[in-house]
Amino acid sequence: MYSAYRYPAQISSHGVWLYHRFTLSFRDVEELLAARGVTVSYETVSNWRLKFGNRYCK
Numbered sequence: 001m002y003s004a005y006r007y008p009a010q011i012s013s014h015g016v017w018l019y020h021r022f023t024l025s026f027r028d029v030e031e032l033l034a035a036r037g038v039t040v041s042y043e044t045v046s047n048w049r050l051k052f053g054n055r056y057c058k
Helices: 009-022 026-035 042-057
Strands: none
Touching (some): 009 042
């Protein structure tokens, strides 16, 4: 599901999980990932939510 993307599956899934589990904004998720050493934009988090979010909301 996460193949052929820039970031590893663990990072993408963690970002989407944070967004849905704690109802954070995209910028909040961006800051939390940055605190862990992952540089990602809020637009990328938004794209992850659109592509992978359905799996977390079922």
